Amino acid sequence: EVQLVQSGAELKKPGESLKISCKGSGYTFSSDWIAWVRQTPGKGLEWMGIIYPGDSDTTYSPSFQGQVTISVDKSINTAYLQWDTLKASDTAIYFCARRGGGWYPTWGQGTLVTVSS
């Protein structure tokens, strides 16, 4: 079964750093792009960026460029989303998703990130 399993919920303070993960299984991880998607009540689903595990080729949405870092460790079939300095506005649910053609047939369960003092 093709699966993406994400790391657990996080509660952080403004200014702290954070790295969340997404582990793939049931398919050739290095061959399929992995995207990150943010969900907030106010803005719905926002596509953040995408990485190709085979060579770490990465593209960011202009809205998220410079705000987050997407990376991968293909040796352990895991993609990451990282913040150096969290803000309250980063509070959201973050999903990873495996790309098919231009669509996303497989999603992780989501990671709730709460940033609050």
Added chain:
Amino acid sequence: DIQITQSPSSLSASVGDRVAITCRASLPISSSFHWYQQKPGKAPQLIVYAGSTLQSGVPSRFSGSGSGTDATLTITGLQPEDVAIYFCQQGFSLPHGFGQGTKLEIK
């Protein structure tokens, strides 16, 4: 970036009704419209891709149509389990973007 406008933002219909949700792209994107269903507390689930192809396991009451700048998701014979938020997504060019979502409720 290609902008996606989805309508309506909410919809209430009766069991057995036919409902339609539309999506409009700011540029022609061929048939690169994809549709997702999201139930509370769950991740989005792909239901239609490439405009009209039903994802495996999705009931045949769901259908997709359209290309160019406009697409439609139709549910023919609404069921109680169809209560969810529906999103469209463009997969034509990066950054891939989503519509604002349609909240579907049962009357």
